[in-house]
Each structure stands twice: as structure tokens, then as C-alpha cells.
Amino acid sequence: MSVIHSPFARKLGAFVALSNKEQSALDRLHGRRKVFPVGVDMVHQGQTDQAAYILASGWVCSYKILADGTRQIVDFQIPGDFLGLRSVLFRTSDHNIEPVTKVEASEVLVRDLLETFNETPRLATAVLWAASRDEAMVVEHLVSIGRRDAKERTAHFLLELGARLKLVGLGSTSGYACPLSQYLLADTLGLSAVHVNRVLRELREDGLVTFQHGQVEIHDLDGLVALAEFDKTYLDHDGPLLK
Amino acid sequence: MSVIHSPFARKLGAFVALSNKEQSALDRLHGRRKVFPVGVDMVHQGQTDQAAYILASGWVCSYKILADGTRQIVDFQIPGDFLGLRSVLFRTSDHNIEPVTKVEASEVLVRDLLETFNETPRLATAVLWAASRDEAMVVEHLVSIGRRDAKERTAHFLLELGARLKLVGLGSTSGYACPLSQYLLADTLGLSAVHVNRVLRELREDGLVTFQHGQVEIHDLDGLVALAEFDKTYLDHDGPLLK
DNA sequence: CTGGCGCACTGATCCCGATCAACGGGCGTC
DNA sequence: GACGCCCGTTGATCGGGATCAGTGCGCCAG
Numbered sequence: 229m230s231v232i233h234s235p236f237a238r239k240l241g242a243f244v245a246l247s248n249k250e251q252s253a254l255d256r257l258h259g260r261r262k263v264f265p266v267g268v269d270m271v272h273q274g275q276t277d278q279a280a281y282i283l284a285s286g287w288v289c290s291y292k293i294l295a296d297g298t299r300q301i302v303d304f305q306i307p308g309d310f311l312g313l314r315s316v317l318f319r320t321s322d323h324n325i326e327p328v329t330k331v332e333a334s335e336v337l338v339r340d341l342l343e344t345f346n347e348t349p350r351l352a353t354a355v356l357w358a359a360s361r362d363e364a365m366v367v368e369h370l371v372s373i374g375r376r377d378a379k380e381r382t383a384h385f386l387l388e389l390g391a392r393l394k395l396v397g398l399g400s401t402s403g404y405a406c407p408l409s410q411y412l413l414a415d416t417l418g419l420s421a422v423h424v425n426r427v428l429r430e431l432r433e434d435g436l437v438t439f440q441h442g443q444v445e446i447h448d449l450d451g452l453v454a455l456a457e458f459d460k461t462y463l464d465h466d467g468p469l470l471k
Numbered sequence: 472m473s474v475i476h477s478p479f480a481r482k483l484g485a486f487v488a489l490s491n492k493e494q495s496a497l498d499r500l501h502g503r504r505k506v507f508p509v510g511v512d513m514v515h516q517g518q519t520d521q522a523a524y525i526l527a528s529g530w531v532c533s534y535k536i537l538a539d540g541t542r543q544i545v546d547f548q549i550p551g552d553f554l555g556l557r558s559v560l561f562r563t564s565d566h567n568i569e570p571v572t573k574v575e576a577s578e579v580l581v582r583d584l585l586e587t588f589n590e591t592p593r594l595a596t597a598v599l600w601a602a603s604r605d606e607a608m609v610v611e612h613l614v615s616i617g618r619r620d621a622k623e624r625t626a627h628f629l630l631e632l633g634a635r636l637k638l639v640g641l642g643s644t645s646g647y648a649c650p651l652s653q654y655l656l657a658d659t660l661g662l663s664a665v666h667v668n669r670v671l672r673e674l675r676e677d678g679l680v681t682f683q684h685g686q687v688e689i690h691d692l693d694g695l696v697a698l699a700e701f702d703k704t705y706l707d708h709d710g711p712l713l714k
Numbered sequence: 715c716t717g718g719c720g721c722a723c724t725g726a727t728c729c730c731g732a733t734c735a736a737c738g739g740g741c742g743t744c
Numbered sequence: 745g746a747c748g749c750c751c752g753t754t755g756a757t758c759g760g761g762a763t764c765a766g767t768g769c770g771c772c773a774g
Contacts, residue, residue: 300617370613374543374661418617
């Protein structure tokens with residue numbers, strides 16, 4: 229029987245060294261597959277959904293739209309990320325979760341998740357670590373928007389994406405595929421699309437990074453890390469944090 | 472035997488209708504009391520602490536300082552808030568938790584918390600709801616900084632504080648005591664202290680809210696709510712959400 | 715082939731909020 | 745009582761990024 233570990237298992241494996249059996253248990257968590265087309269809300273603003281998902285493929289962003297039409301993207305989910313749990317719990321929050329590329333997701337019942345934890349407690353640890361890392365990234369995002377200028381912010385975000393994609397085997401520290409338009413980038417970074425364009429040009433002219441044709445190429449990792457004050461521990465650990 | 476429910480019990484009681492017995496179980500959670508003086512870091516940047524705390528009195532903020540000395544405050548904790556759990560989990564995050572007023576906190580072992588949950592599962596539900604609300608507020612904070620202008624941001628923050636303080640019986644929708652300096656406010660909102668001052672003056676001149684002598688007085692609730700696009704459900708529910 | 719549309723890109727201008735500089739008041743210390 | 749120091753307050757100026765306006769290109773639908 230062939231073993232194809234899901235991005236979810238790969239991600240958690242980056243935090244806790246998991247046996248093949250444990251990884252398979254994670255894979256078994258994946259329930260019914262659902263496909264969401266591009267640009268369609270998975271959860272509507274103000275509405276709560278009972279389902280949680282594990283992203284199998286595609287990218288998702290969660291965002292909020294204000295009365296004047298401006299949009300703030302809170303974060304992105306990539307394959308292996310857990311999704312919807314927040315919108316299930318947040319009775320009072322109202323931000324959508326919109327796929328930016330066609331998304332394949334596995335419906336997960338929280339009950340099944342908890343049962344899996346009972347079988348193998350180390351999985352609970354792994355999930356906690358992954359969740360805390362995800363929340364740390366939201367906090368870093370907040371710091372970025374509050375106190376970093378446009379160039380630093382952009383550099384930080386591109387580095388963060390790279391680190392996360394590397395975790396699930398979808399990229400490296402030198403480059404990765406990125407389906408985000410400059411408009412999405414703008415609404416993520418709290419900038420205008422015009423200015424994102426200028427910033428990307430500057431970063432390219434500085435020889436730091438290129439963002440073209442859906443592809444991010446990092447040319448000067450150290451320079452980017454220094455510019456963005458990016459936490460290198462996100463990039464450095466190759467094996468699991470907890471053996 | 473007199474029953475003095477802690478702010479922690481009061482806060483959770485706002486989400487789930489708790490019996491006196493359950494509230495007492497929450498009160499019993501409070502472990503050894505610790506006092507932290509004003510302006511001293513409870514957890515140092517980059518360092519992890521094994522303890523989690525429940526704030527008994529005082530205010531705490533968690534923040535990060537960048538290389539150029541600028542500071543971004545991520546959020547505040549007020550009495551009844553759970554604290555330190557995030558810094559325990561965030562191995563990679565590096566932001567401090569600094570009391571802004573003298574703080575009395577009860578050390579809590581996560582083990583004790585889980586045991587309490589086993590006795591009364593409804594408490595687990597209450598904690599989850601409270602935690603998700605707290606995280607929703609961080610998300611709203613991010614949206615604020617990213618897409619609202621200085622006036623809207625400030626209004627939103629003052630409303631949020633009021634709603635949270637009301638939950639634990641430390642204020643009302645018309646006013647509350649607030650120990651924050653305009654410098655702290657600035658580093659929270661991603662503004663400069665000078666500009667915070669001007670914004671507060673404008674809000675006062677508009678007859679919306681005053682922030683003077685450590686006291687916030689809300690004069691036009693509806694006006695503020697509209698300006699900030701503040702979610703009124705935070706203010707409206709008086710009883711527990713789940714009976 | 716053609717019109718329409720979304721996205722990348724650029725120049726010109728504007729404005730919100732940062733920065734610099736200064737003053738005054740409360741309060742604790744010597 | 746005099747000196748610092750922190751905080752609030754205000755004016756003048758600067759600048760980063762928004763806004764407005766427009767071009768060009770690829771792609772899809774007709």
C-alpha cells in the first residue's frame with residue numbers, strides 16, 4: 229500500500245517527528261473532498277459554517293470588506309492549512325474566506341480530529357504548534373502593517389510565504405509559484421495596487437526579489453531577511469522541531 | 472461562604488450561562504498570586520515562559536520592538552484575560568508582555584485548566600468562545616491598521632476597550648477608566664503620538680468621545696459605532712450568549 | 715477579427731500622517 | 745525650591761503612499 233502523505237501531514241511533520249503510522253492517521257482525517265471554483269466565497273460574511281476544512285490544493289484568503297468597499301486580507305491558507313475553524317468559532321467576526329485559485333478541500337469534523345488526538349497525543353502537540361505558528365504569523369502581519377514601510381512589508385510577506393510553502397514541499401527559499409495578483413497583494417499589505425507595483429519594481433532593481441508571471445524568485449535571501457527583519461528560524465529548521 | 476467571582480469567571484459567564492458551582496470552579500483555578508510592577512516585562516522578547524496567567528488586576532500589553540526602536544503593540548489584556556498562553560506556545564515569536572499598570576496575576580497551570588474542563592465541559596466551551604473572541608479582536612485590529620484612517624482606528628479601539636471592560640464589570644458603554652498614555656495608544660494604532668493627540672482633539676470637538684485624565688467618556692455611541700464600523704453585537708448582548 | 719476586461723505598469727498630483735521643534739504642567743527627587 | 749522627566753499640546757514642514765488618469769498587453773467571448 230503506497231503512502232502519499234498529504235500536505236497537512238507534511239506540515240505537522242515539520243513540527244513533530246511523526247511516524248508513518250501517525251502520518252497515515254492524519255491522512256485518514258481527510259473527509260469528503262469538495263471543490264470550490266476561483267473567486268467564490270466559501271463562507272459568507274457574517275455567516276457561520278459548521279464545517280472545517282483541510283486544504284488539499286489551491287490558495288485561499290480570508291478577508292473583510294469595509295463599508296467604503298476597501299478590503300483587508302487577513303491571511304492566506306495554502307495546501308496543508310487548516311481552515312474554517314476560526315470562522316466556525318467566531319460568531320461575531322465577519323470576514324469571508326475566498327478562494328483565489330480553484331481549491332480542493334477536505335471536509336473535517338472537529339469530532340474526528342479530537343478522536344485522532346486521543347489515539348495519538350503527539351498529533352495534538354503538532355497541531356498546537358502549527359496553529360500557534362499560524363497565529364504568530366498573523367501577529368507578525370499586524371506588526372508589519374503597523375510599523376514597517378511598504379518595502380519592508382512586502383519583503384517580509386514574500387519571505388513568509390516562501391517559508392510556509394517550503395514546509396509543505398511547494399517551494400524553496402529561492403523561489404516559488406505564487407498566484408496572487410498585485411491587487412490581492414495590495415489588500416493584504418494595506419497598500420494600493422499602484423504602490424505595490426512600484427515597490428516590486430524597486431525590489432527587483434535592488435536585486436532582492438522578482439515577482440513576475442506568477443513566480444517569485446528570491447535573489448538575495450540575506451538582503452531580504454535583513455530588510456524585513458524576518459525571523460530566520462522560519463527558514464532554517466529543516467527537520468522537525470521535536471524529535 | 473461568600474461568593475466573589477473573579478473577572479475571569481465574569482468574562483466567561485458572558486458567553487456561557489454558568490452555574491454558581493461552575494463559576495466557583497473557575498475561581499478555584501486561580502493559583503499563586505504574583506505581582507508585577509509597572510513597566511516591567513513579564514516575558515522577555517524571544518524568551519519562552521512556562522507559566523500562564525489569569526489577570527486579576529491591572530493592564531498588560533503585548534508588543535514587539537523592531538530594530539529601529541519603533542514599537543508595535545499587538546493587544547492589551549485586562550482583568551479576566553488569559554495571558555501568556557500564546558507566548559508559551561509561540562516558540563518562534565518574539566514579543567514581550569509588559570504591564571502598563573501594576574499587575575496582579577494568578578499563575579495557572581494548563582494541566583489544572585484541562586482538569587477543570589473534564590469536570591465541567593461547559594467551561595471548555597466558554598473558554599473557547601472567549602479565546603475566539605479575543606482572536607477576532609486581533610483580526611479586527613489588523614483590519615483597522617490596514618484599512619481605516621486614524622480617526623476611525625482610534626474610535627474603533629476605544630469602543631473595543633469599552634466592550635471588553637464592560638464584560639468584566641469594569642466599565643460601561645458610556646465610559647471607563649483607561650490608564651493608557653497617548654504614546655501607548657500611538658504604538659497600538661500604528662500612529663505617532665502627536666497625531667494621536669490631534670485625533671483625540673478632533674473626536675472631542677466632534678462631540679463623540681473624550682479621553683482625558685485617564686478617563687474615557689463616550690458621548691455619542693451611535694456616532695462612534697458608525698464612524699468605526701464597530702460591530703454592535705459586541706455591545707448589545709447583556710446576558711450570556713449560550714443559556 | 716474585434717470588443718471587452720482584467721491586470722501590469724507609469725507619470726502627475728494630492729493629502730494624511732510623520733517628523734521636527736517648542737512650550738507648559740504635574741510630579742517625584744535631591 | 746529647583747531641577748528633571750514624563751506627558752500632553754500645538755505649529756510648521758516634510759514625505760510616503762494614495763489617488764487620478766492613462767497606456768499597453770494578453771485573453772476570452774462574440
